[in-house]
Amino acid sequence: MADREALLATLVQELSIERERLREQLDGLGSASLATGEFDSNFADSSQVTAERGELEALRSSLEEQIKDVERALSKVPEGRFGVCELCSNEIAEERLEAMPTARYCIVCANTKSGHR
16 A cells, blocks of 8 residues: 555656646747737748647647646545546556556546447
């Protein structure tokens, strides 16, 4: 049990660092540029501008989703629910948590939830 507690503590620390890294990346995208449409005036045509906006919005959305996942996982720490399956309340396997610290479900529930049997 002490090994699991140590692992969970390490993962929580790593998630906290990851949250800050993701926030910095998101801040680095320059939210004002995307919102106001300030793109490089040297773009050859509007299709390039559209493609660039699409890429930035997709990246922003991905980063926001990752931050949400990390924050969801970290919010479980105070109540002792980090590393516990949201469906069956069993502990999530350490190997799964090491691979995906934001895992919400044990492997059985994750497979059942996605339709696999």
